[in-house]
Amino acid sequence: MIYRENGQFKTSYPADQQIFPIRQDRVAIGLLIAFAAIVVPMIAPEYLFRAVLIPFLILSLAALGLNILVGYCGQISLGTGAFMAVGAYAAYNFAVRIEGMPLIGSLLMGGVCATVVGVLFGVPSLRIKGLYLAVATLAAQFFVDWSFLRIKWFTNDSASGSVSVAGLKVLGLPVETPVQKYLFCLAFLCVFGVLAKNLVRSNIGREWMAMRDRTWRPRSSASGRSTPS
Numbered sequence: 001m002i003y004r005e006n007g008q009f010k011t012s013y014p015a016d017q018q019i020f021p022i023r024q025d026r027v028a029i030g031l032l033i034a035f036a037a038i039v040v041p042m043i044a045p046e047y048l049f050r051a052v053l054i055p056f057l058i059l060s061l062a063a064l065g066l067n068i069l070v071g072y073c074g075q076i077s078l079g080t081g082a083f084m085a086v087g088a089y090a091a092y093n094f095a096v097r098i099e100g101m102p103l104i105g106s107l108l109m110g111g112v113c114a115t116v117v118g119v120l121f122g123v124p125s126l127r128i129k130g131l132y133l134a135v136a137t138l139a140a141q142f143f144v145d146w147s148f149l150r151i152k153w154f155t156n157d158s159a160s161g162s163v164s165v166a167g168l169k170v171l172g173l174p175v176e177t178p179v180q181k182y183l184f185c186l187a188f189l190c191v192f193g194v195l196a197k198n199l200v201r202s203n204i205g206r207e208w209m210a211m212r213d214r215t216w217r218p219r220s221s222a223s224g225r226s227t228p229s
Contacts, residue, residue, distance in 0.1 A: 019197050036186055041179045049178035057185035064189075064196045072200050074212030079121070079137035082144035087114035089154050095165045096156055103168050103175065107188075117144070 008023060010016040020026045044053065062084045069075050091110030094101050117140075125136040148154050155163050168175040175184050199205055 017201070019194070019201075033190065037183065041183065046178050049182050053182050054178065054185055057182070057189050060189055061185075061192060064192055068196060068200065068208075072205060072212065073208045076134045077137045078134050079140035079144075082137075082141040083114045083118050085144055085148060086117045087111050089148060089163070090114065092163045092165060093154065093156070095168075103170050 008021075010021065015021070018026075020029060040053070062080055065083075066077065066080045069077050069080075087107075087110040089110075090113035091106045094106035094109045095103070098106075121136065121140045125133055128136060152158075166176075170184060173180075175181055200208070
């Protein structure tokens with residue numbers, strides 16, 4: 001191990017409940033964010049932003065949700081890409097079809113639409129588990145992919161199927177160049193990373209982990225054999 005927590009004593013509940021209770025973690029994360037926000041925009045070429053960094057940040061947002069679902073809730077999902085696509089196309093349609101729709105507002109509404117579609121697929125799957133649950137989420141992947149390829153309304157009748165929105169702004173600031181889009185995605189990722197961390201540390205998060213880690217206690221039966229309770 002590079003370092004240990006020994007000697008870093010907590011003398012209050014707020015200190016013990018910090019997001020990063022170890023001092024080295026706080027310093028490392030602070031330096032990493034400073035490097036990503038200050039140094040990278042100064043030295044990285046445009047191709048790196050378009051081909052690597054911006055897609056990496058977008059997929060990191062999807063990984064946050066997948067980590068909560070699989071890592072903390074213990075559920076299996078093969079349809080994360082489908083729900084991510086629903087949110088992306090919904091945000092695009094809110095932006096192009098509603099005049100004056102703020103960028104952040106369209107993204108949040110895209111998240112709401114992805115939630116609704118997830119509930120539509122999730123409710124029928126409440127009574128299945130294991131491989132069958134994985135197959136149900138895989139069905140969502142195929143259905144959503146088919147819908148966006150066949151129903152042209154979702155892509156605003158785009159011939160190529162690819163979509164984009166021009167003139168993006170956040171609080172009056174343009175989000176047009178690759179560097180601006182990179183910084184916007186980085187800020188979004190940091191905000192939602194903190195929200196996700198606080199969520200899993202809350203009562204809801206502890207309930208998720210308790211359900212994930214549920215155990216079977218042996219109970220003696222009349223025949224003397226242990227049976228799961």
